[in-house]
Amino acid sequence: MRSRAGHRHQLKKSGVKAMFGRLSIAVIVLVICVISLLSTIKSTSRSFSQSEIKVDNLWNTASSGEWRPSSAPRTAWPPPSKGTNGYLRVRCNGGLNQQRSAICNAVLAARIMNATLVLPELDANSFWHDDSGFRGIYDVEHFIKSLRYDVKIVERIPEIRKNGKIKKIKAFQIRPPRDAPISWYTTFASEKMKEHSAIYLTPFSHRLAEEIDNPEYQRLRCRVNYHAL
Numbered sequence: 566m567r568s569r570a571g572h573r574h575q576l577k578k579s580g581v582k583a584m585f586g587r588l589s590i591a592v593i594v595l596v597i598c599v600i601s602l603l604s605t606i607k608s609t610s611r612s613f614s615q616s617e618i619k620v621d622n623l624w625n626t627a628s629s630g631e632w633r634p635s636s637a638p639r640t641a642w643p644p645p646s647k648g649t650n651g652y653l654r655v656r657c658n659g660g661l662n663q664q665r666s667a668i669c670n671a672v673l674a675a676r677i678m679n680a681t682l683v684l685p686e687l688d689a690n691s692f693w694h695d696d697s698g699f700r701g702i703y704d705v706e707h708f709i710k711s712l713r714y715d716v717k718i719v720e721r722i723p724e725i726r727k728n729g730k731i732k733k734i735k736a737f738q739i740r741p742p743r744d745a746p747i748s749w750y751t752t753f754a755s756e757k758m759k760e761h762s763a764i765y766l767t768p769f770s771h772r773l774a775e776e777i778d779n780p781e782y783q784r785l786r787c788r789v790n791y792h793a794l
């Protein structure tokens with residue numbers, strides 16, 4: 566009797582075991598189905614929202630997360646002085662982005678020297694074999710106007726009347742040292758400028774140090790790059 570009951574008990578036990586096995590497989594299959602269903606719903610809703618993107622919004626400025634534009638002066642920044650120490654001519658060289666940063670440096674160099682900047686000359690031949698000058702690439706009026714509180718800029722070196730003759734000021738040519746410090750501009754270059762009324766810096770790429778311990782000078786370079794050009 567005892568063994569029979571035990572046998573029945575065993576049968577019952579194995580039946581329960583098998584049921585649990587089947588049940589757990591069913592549960593696993595169900596879970597997989599639910600997950601795959603959820604993921605398809607998610608991906609379809611994503612593709613739907615993609616088609617909802619407004620193209621105009623794509624070009625909006627991204628949220629800055631409390632960062633402020635850094636190009637406006639934050640300390641006393643007087644407009645360029647009435648007088649001028651002379652004219653600064655530069656000849657940019659290299660690729661277009663290199664020449665663009667050279668223009669930023671030329672504006673800063675003119676500011677440092679209290680000079681009038683002559684519209685920077687671009688090296689048209691070296692890379693793109695196209696003789697578009699500054700005017701062909703940038704908006705000259707906008708460039709001069711947007712920097713009016715920073716430097717005086719003229720399109721070309723002026724003519725002077727000397728002994729009844731009209732002559733162009735001849736700029737004294739200098740090859741600036743690479744990554745020249747501010748002090749080179751306030752001493753050597755400024756002296757030559759006062760001596761000759763105009764200097765011509767060529768070549769002019771990487772001729773002013775990138776690292777300058779003066780935030781206002783760095784902001785001026787930003788104003789040129791992001792607002793004037």
Ligand SMILES: *[C@@H]1O[C@H](CO)[C@@H](O)[C@H](O)[C@H]1NC(C)=O
Binds near residue numbers: 646751
């Ligand atoms: C430029 O002008 C400022 C302000 O008038 C003056 O402090 C500075 O020494 C001048 N720099 C040169 C190189 O003349």
